[in-house]
Amino acid sequence: MTTKSLLIKDTTVDERMDIVKEALGGFGDAECEGIDMDDLYDDYIFGRKELAEINREFSAQNAGSVRVDKADKTKGCGIGR
Known part of the structure; x- marks a missing residue:
């Protein structure tokens, strides 16, 4: 099985x-602690x-700060479920 590269140089905008x-799956227009996952x-x-660069930057800026309220599992981005 061949995996297609996800690099910008190997992909089109579409x-x-x-x-x-596909990666966001069921997020749709979801926000995660005020972060618009689409944007x-x-x-x-x-x-x-x-x-990889976006994910590294996100992790560095938000490590430990994005949480889901365990009492309300219908909201949030699904992290920690």
Whole structure:
């Protein structure tokens, strides 16, 4: 089985949109502690930053700060479920 590269140089804008949409799965228009999950990946979709760079930056900025309220499992982004 061959895995297609996710790098910007190997994908089109439409493919990157599909990659993000598939990766976010059931998030839809979800927000996670005020973070719009769709907007988070705009730089990847439009060819400005690779996925790994966006994910590294997000982790560095938000490590330990994004939580889901355990009392209300119907809200949030699903982290920690």
